[in-house]
Amino acid sequence: xxxxxxxxxxxxxxxxxxxxxxxxxxxxxxxxxxxxxxxxxxxxxxxxxxxxxxxxxxxxxxxxxxxxxxxxxxxxxxxxxxxxxxxxxxxxxxxxxxxxxxxxxxxxxxxxxxxxxxxxxxxxxxxxxxxxxxxxxxxxxxxxxxxxxxxxxxxxxxxxxxxxxxxxxxxxxxxxxxxxxxxxxxxxxxxxxxxxxxxxxxxxxxxxxxxxxxxxxxxxxxxxxxxxxxxxxxxxxxxxxxxxxxxxxxxxxxxxxxxxxxxxxxxxxxxxxxxxxxxxxxxxxxxxxxxxxxxxxxxxxxxxxxxxxxxxxxxxxxxxxxxxxxxxxxxxxxxxxxxxxxxxxxxxxxxxxxxxxxxxxxxxxx
Amino acid sequence: xxxxxxxxxxxxxxxxxxxxxxxxxxxxxxxxxxxxxxxxxxxxxxxxxxxxxxxxxxxxxxxxxxxxxxxxxxxxxxxxxxxxxxxxxxxxxxxxxxxxxxxxxxxxxxxxxxxxxxxxxxxxxxxxxxxxxxxxxxxxxxxxxxxxxxxxxxxxxxxxxxxxxxxxxxxxxxxxxxxxxxxxxxxxxxxxxxxxxxxxxxxxxxxxxxxxxxxxxxxxxxxxxxxxxxxxxxxxxxxxxxxxxxxxxxxxxxxxxxxxxxx
Amino acid sequence: xxxxxxxxxxxxxxxxxxxxxxxxxxxxxxxxxxxxxxxxxxxxxxxxxxxxxxxxxxxxxxxxxxxxxxxxxxxxxxxxxxxxxxxxxxxxxxxxxxxxxxxxxxxxxxxxxxxxxxxxxxxxxxxxxxxxxxxxxxxxxxxxxxxxxxxxxxxxxxxxxxxxxxxxxxxxxxxxxxxxxxxxxxxxxxxxxxxxxxxxxxxxxxxxxxxxxxxxxxxxxxxxxxxxxxxxxxxxxxxxxxxxxxxxxxxxxxxxxxxxxxxxx
Numbered sequence: 001x002x003x004x005x006x007x008x009x010x011x012x013x014x015x016x017x018x019x020x021x022x023x024x025x026x027x028x029x030x031x032x033x034x035x036x037x038x039x040x041x042x043x044x045x046x047x048x049x050x051x052x053x054x055x056x057x058x059x060x061x062x063x064x065x066x067x068x069x070x071x072x073x074x075x076x077x078x079x080x081x082x083x084x085x086x087x088x089x090x091x092x093x094x095x096x097x098x099x100x101x102x103x104x105x106x107x108x109x110x111x112x113x114x115x116x117x118x119x120x121x122x123x124x125x126x127x128x129x130x131x132x133x134x135x136x137x138x139x140x141x142x143x144x145x146x147x148x149x150x151x152x153x154x155x156x157x158x159x160x161x162x163x164x165x166x167x168x169x170x171x172x173x174x175x176x177x178x179x180x181x182x183x184x185x186x187x188x189x190x191x192x193x194x195x196x197x198x199x200x201x202x203x204x205x206x207x208x209x210x211x212x213x214x215x216x217x218x219x220x221x222x223x224x225x226x227x228x229x230x231x232x233x234x235x236x237x238x239x240x241x242x243x244x245x246x247x248x249x250x251x252x253x254x255x256x257x258x259x260x261x262x263x264x265x266x267x268x269x270x271x272x273x274x275x276x277x278x279x280x281x282x283x284x285x286x287x288x289x290x291x292x293x294x295x296x297x298x299x300x301x302x303x304x305x306x307x308x309x310x311x312x313x314x315x316x317x318x319x320x321x322x323x324x325x326x327x328x329x330x331x332x333x334x335x336x337x338x339x340x341x342x343x344x345x346x347x348x349x350x351x352x353x354x355x356x357x358x359x360x361x362x363x364x365x366x
Numbered sequence: 367x368x369x370x371x372x373x374x375x376x377x378x379x380x381x382x383x384x385x386x387x388x389x390x391x392x393x394x395x396x397x398x399x400x401x402x403x404x405x406x407x408x409x410x411x412x413x414x415x416x417x418x419x420x421x422x423x424x425x426x427x428x429x430x431x432x433x434x435x436x437x438x439x440x441x442x443x444x445x446x447x448x449x450x451x452x453x454x455x456x457x458x459x460x461x462x463x464x465x466x467x468x469x470x471x472x473x474x475x476x477x478x479x480x481x482x483x484x485x486x487x488x489x490x491x492x493x494x495x496x497x498x499x500x501x502x503x504x505x506x507x508x509x510x511x512x513x514x515x516x517x518x519x520x521x522x523x524x525x526x527x528x529x530x531x532x533x534x535x536x537x538x539x540x541x542x543x544x545x546x547x548x549x550x551x552x553x554x555x556x557x558x559x560x561x562x563x564x565x566x567x568x569x570x571x572x573x574x575x576x577x578x579x580x581x582x583x584x585x586x587x588x589x590x591x592x593x594x595x596x597x598x599x600x601x602x603x604x605x606x607x608x609x610x611x612x613x614x615x616x617x618x619x620x621x622x623x624x625x626x627x628x629x
Numbered sequence: 630x631x632x633x634x635x636x637x638x639x640x641x642x643x644x645x646x647x648x649x650x651x652x653x654x655x656x657x658x659x660x661x662x663x664x665x666x667x668x669x670x671x672x673x674x675x676x677x678x679x680x681x682x683x684x685x686x687x688x689x690x691x692x693x694x695x696x697x698x699x700x701x702x703x704x705x706x707x708x709x710x711x712x713x714x715x716x717x718x719x720x721x722x723x724x725x726x727x728x729x730x731x732x733x734x735x736x737x738x739x740x741x742x743x744x745x746x747x748x749x750x751x752x753x754x755x756x757x758x759x760x761x762x763x764x765x766x767x768x769x770x771x772x773x774x775x776x777x778x779x780x781x782x783x784x785x786x787x788x789x790x791x792x793x794x795x796x797x798x799x800x801x802x803x804x805x806x807x808x809x810x811x812x813x814x815x816x817x818x819x820x821x822x823x824x825x826x827x828x829x830x831x832x833x834x835x836x837x838x839x840x841x842x843x844x845x846x847x848x849x850x851x852x853x854x855x856x857x858x859x860x861x862x863x864x865x866x867x868x869x870x871x872x873x874x875x876x877x878x879x880x881x882x883x884x885x886x887x888x889x890x891x892x893x894x
Contacts, residue, residue, distance in 0.1 A: 099731045101887075122734040134729045136643075136744070138650035147646065150639050151733055179650065390810035394817050400833050401821050408687045408828040409679060416682050539660030539749070546667045550674055560678050 028072035029202060029235050030096065035105035036259075037066040037091050065091040067259035068105065075202065076233040078226075080250035080267070082240065084357055088259040089239050093205055096237070097127060110202055123152065126196030126204040126234075131211060133188055134195070135180045141191055142176040145198060152199035159198070165231065166194040169224050186217035190224065197228050203235040210245055222248045243356070255360060262360050270356070278330050280321040282337065283345040287317055295319070295341075302336055303328050320349075369463065373471035374478070388483045395432055395488045399496065402428045417559040419586075426498050427557045427586045431578055433488035434513060435554065436480045438520040438577055440473040443544070446528030447537035459624075466525055466617060473521055505588035508595050512581040515602040520577050522609035523548060529613065532620045553579035557586075573605040636739060644746045651748060661749035669702060669756050672823065687828045693855050694823070696764035701823040701847035702757030704787035709750035712792050714742050719802035719809065722889060731886075738796075738882055770854055782868060783850040789871030790845045791819065793878040800878075803885030815841075822846040838863075845870055 040060040066088040073079055083089050094100040095107055098114030098121040107114060114121040127134070135144040149159050166172045170190045180188065189209060196204050209225065210218045226249060229236050238249060246253060246267065253270050255263040263270065284291055292311050299307050308324035323333050330348075337343060403425060410421040419427075446469065449455040458465045492498040500506060527544050531537050549555060552574035558566055569575050580598050651658065676698065680691040689697075718741075721727035730741050765772070772780075798815035801808035822843040826834055837844045849864045 097732065099728070118731065119734045119736075122732055125732070127729075127732040129729065132726055132729060134732065136646070136650075139646050140650075143646045147639075147643055150642060151735060388810075390814050394810075394814045397814075397818065397821075401824070401829075404829045404833060405686075405824060409683050411687075412683075534656070534660070535654065536657035536660040539657070539662070539664035542661075542664035543667045546664075546671045550671055556675060556678050560682050562678075562681050 029075045029077075029110055030071075030073040030237075031106065031108045032072070032092075032096075033070045033106040034068050035066060035070065035092070035095065035107050036064065036068050036103050037088075037095060037100060038103045039063045039065055064259050066095070066102075069256065069259070069261045070105075071254060071261065071264055073235060073237070075235055076229070077252060078229055078236040078238060078250050080238050080240065080246035080253040081256065082243075082246060082253065082356075083256040083262070087257045089256060090207075092256070093207065093237070093239060096203075097121065097125060097205060123199070124202045126199070126201040127207075128189075128192050128196050128205070128209055129207045131208070133180060133192055135188075135191060137181050138179060140177050140179055141172070141183070144180060144191075145195060148195055148198050154199050158200065162198055162200070166197075169227055170194060170220075186213050186221070189213065189217075189221060193221070193224060193228075197232060197234065200232060201234060203237065206236060206238045206240075208240055208242075209238070210240070210242055218242075218244070219248075225249060255357065257357050262357065278323055278325060279349040280323065280330075280334065280337070281347040281349055282319045282321060282341075282343055283317055284319055285342040285344055287319070291319065295321070298336075298340060299333075303332075309333065370467055370471040373468065374475040391436070391484050392487055395484065396491065398432050399429055399488075399491065402432070403496065417557075419557060419559055422498070423586045424557060425496070426492075426500075427582050428555075429492045429496065429498060430489070430585055431554055431582055433485045433492065434578075434581070436484050437477050437513070438516055438554075439545075440469075440476070440517075440521050440524045442469045442473055442521060442524035443528040443531065443537060443541045445469065445472070446525075447531040447541075450531045451535070459621075466613065469525060469528070470521060473517075473524075477517060500585060501588045503588045504592055504595060505584040505590070508599060509581055509584045512584055512599055512602060515599065515606050516577045516581050518606045519573060519602065519609060520548070522606070522613050523573070526609070526613050526616060529616050529620045532624055548574055548577065551575070552577040553582070557582075573609060576602045576605045631735070636736070639735075640739070640743055643743050647744075647746050648748065658748055662752040665749045665752045666756060669753055672698060672820065687825045689825050692764055692767045694825075695760060696768060696770075696855060697825075697847050697851040698823045699757050699760035699764055700784070700787070700851045702753055703761060704784055704846055704850075705791045705819065706750050706754040706757060707788040708792045708795050709753055710747050712742050712796055713747035713750065714745040715796050715799035716812070717745075718799045719812075722802045723806070727889065737886055738879065765854070768855070776854065779853060783853055786868040786871035787846050787850050789875045790842060790867075791822075793871075793874035794818070794841060794843070797878040797881050800881045800885045803889050818843055819846070822848065824848070842870060842874070 039062070041063050069088075069092065081089060081092070091100065095102050096109060096114060098116075098118040101115040109121060110124055112120055135141070136147065139147075145163065148154075154162075163172070172191070172194060175183065175187055175191065178187075180191070183191065193206070193209060196206075206225065210221050213221065222245060225236065225238075228234060236249075238245060240246060250267050252265065253263070253267045254261060255270070292313060295311050299309050299311075303309070306327060308327035310322040312320045312322070314320050321333065321337070323330050334346075338346075406421060406424050406428065410416060410424070414420065416424075446455070446465075455465070458468060493500075523544065527537075527540055530540055534540065551569055551572065554577070558569060558575060558579050561569065580602055583598070584595060673695070676691060676694050679686060680694075684690075686694065718727070721730075730737050733740055770776075794815050795812070798812045799808075801811040805811070818841060821837070826837060826844045826848045829837065834844075838849075845867050849861075850867055852860045852864060
């Protein structure tokens with residue numbers, strides 16, 4: 001093998017790599033690499049004089065809202081993008097939707113850089129913000145849809161087809177003549193979500209789509225989202241505080257905290273963190289120092305030593321019983337407790353976002 | 367009483383936080399004073415006195431009018447409307463406060479704040495930039511009292527229109543109409559002496575002139591007997607009491623309607 | 630890119646629906662129109678009182694002032710009718726509801742302003758037109774075709790000046806928390822534009838002509854019809870001033886829109 005050959009194969013490898021890279025870019029709808037966003041925040045001075053001086057000069061500090069995140073999202077995926085408040089979720093979403101210009105790194109949606117071309121980006125995406133409608137407040141629902149048809153230049157045939165689909169899914173027709181302001185929150189959310197799919201976008205951003213809705217409407221909302229995703233193969237990025245949404249909809253989850261990606265992968269692994277665990281909060285009559293030990297012994301006796309139940313006293317008079325459902329079903333534990341002890345109050349606690357994040361930090365996914 | 371004092375204090379503090387607003391309000395007043403100065407200068411171009419007033423007296427009237435303008439505008443009707451619309455007015459119906467007294471307390475807080483950040487600076491401007499002279503006398507002494515009564519009259523009018531909001535959604539039209547009528551017919555922009563005599567005679571029997579014209583006259587025409595001044599204040603008091611009773615009656619009626627119709 | 634024609638079509642479509650929706654509040658429309666009518670009359674009332682005392686103001690007669698005022702009413706109507714949403718900008722910016730305007734494939738200023746069509750402004754427009762006709766009959770202004778086209782150009786430029794001042798002032802909301810006083814000041818300045826600029830001198834005339842050119846909203850362009858023989862050449866630049874100011878305002882708007890990132894992280 002002479003020098004020429006070596007050089008040749010080197011070039012080949014280069015071009016092959018390039019080809020892979022290129023294919024990867026074609027295949028993934030959203031490509032984010034080492035993305036960051038830093039804000040300069042003014043440290044305000046005190047008093048009238050200080051406020052006056054701040055008008056002209058100020059002392060700034062940098063806040064790294066997003067600090068070097070990378071991921072790729074493929075067409076048709078539903079991805080849960082979650083994290084506690086202030087983690088950098090909204091900042092990332094704003095960069096993906098083209099509102100914010102990144103401080104560094106690459107972001108491409110369908111091959112275009114969002115902030116460089118807001119209008120083109122807007123044409124291929126849909127956005128729903130939980131509590132704020134994007135429909136026209138004073139107009140009947142159908143008129144909002146007609147205006148959207150014009151804004152997104154949807155042709156009549158596609159429009160009719162989509163309206164037919166929405167009608168099948170959510171019985172939209174009976175809301176047609178109602179003004180948006182007179183709709184219930186659930187109805188309005190259904191309208192907002194279907195409206196965001198009207199122009200057949202490639203990606204839809206859903207921000208807290210089930211916030212403030214009651215259980216049955218939540219379930220309806222989730223099934224509609226799932227259905228739309230399957231029928232139209234639309235990529236959906238879901239940010240939410242409701243882990244039930246994530247469980248019901250996503251195959252993949254990205255957890256972000258303090259501007260960095262904490263976890264990116266299959267939901268099943270994370271599921272073990274919040275899916276299998278449930279916490280019972282109990283108020284046991286005649287609570288005393290030995291109650292915890294008594295419970296522990298009773299569980300071991302009843303369910304064997306591998307019962308997977310953790311007991312802790314978190315606040316006065318309350319005992320927390322955290323159950324790993326993979327080992328012992330919640331119903332059995334509850335049944336056992338109710339028959340064995342005198343319980344004056346019981347609550348089932350959903351695991352919170354903060355708890356999940358804390359567990360990831362503690363190495364639960366390693 | 368103490369809870370209302372807390373409201374007065376709170377409103378005062380809130381206003382003081384927004385200092386930028388203060389700069390722009392002052393700038394607005396400087397421009398207004400300048401425009402008024404040139405406008406009246408050109409009206410007085412060919413005459414020493416018009417309708418018994420000299421240029422200096424007229425400009426003092428208009429300038430001082432702009433200094434107290436913000437004090438006599440309580441915006442109570444606008445606030446009430448927004449609270450009625452978003453339903454937060456119900457909070458007052460369940461709390462142990464009287465709506466009218468509550469809004470009076472907020473307005474009074476704003477009054478104190480606006481005296482500090484708008485009226486006093488504007489008066490200083492008048493004194494040192496426009497070289498206006500105040501004549502020390504009984505009129506100057508009675509001016510604060512007259513101004514306070516004027517504030518109450520203005521508040522009752524605003525509150526009355528605010529109560530109409532329980533019945534009508536279109537407060538923009540109502541309040542705008544009221545604002546225009548009050549500012550114009552009270553002599554807030556032009557001294558009433560300049561109005562045609564027939565109109566002056568009618569205005570004499572309306573409450574509006576008690577808002578701007580009475581306190582401003584105390585300063586601009588100070589060389590009148592004490593009796594005249596006291597009579598002016600007496601008329602103001604009569605209007606204040608009459609309007610207070612009117613709002614009280616209207617309030618009782620409005621609350622009845624709200625409780626029945628469910629607001 | 631979307632063509633101007635598409636935008637106009639879209640605008641008419643949105644407003645037609647909007648007006649249909651507002652028609653439920655017919656009594657509000659009527660009462661608001663009355664309010665609008667009264668507020669138009671206020672300045673006329675001031676003129677009337679002034680001219681009850683003196684025969685002319687810096688050489689301008691009452692009827693000439695009425696003409697200028699009518700011109701002013703028509704010139705500020707497009708701002709009132711089409712750009713009224715500027716007043717709510719600070720609420721949207723503060724509460725984060727402004728975000729939604731980024732998400733449509735439309736020009737943002739267009740989309741934002743299209744959400745409100747202020748019906749009561751029509752009352753002002755109609756009153757202004759009626760007054761203009763009345764005053765020009767009284768003043769024996771002879772309307773040739775050329776004059777009429779000149780009137781349209783002059784009104785268009787004046788309207789742009791007024792729109793620019795108000796929209797630029799409303800943009801303060803992007804940078805300042807309590808931006809109301811800025812807009813309030815711009816609104817107050819508007820009322821001074823029908824006065825003869827010749828009564829001012831020095832700093833005031835300079836400011837109203839070159840800095841915040843409210844003189845171009847009514848007084849300067851009206852001279853084209855009232856005193857064509859002694860119009861200053863500056864007046865012929867008013868279309869450029871209108872377009873230039875609007876360009877500056879649009880630039881400020883774009884800056885604001887880019888700097889605004891919404892509340893929360």
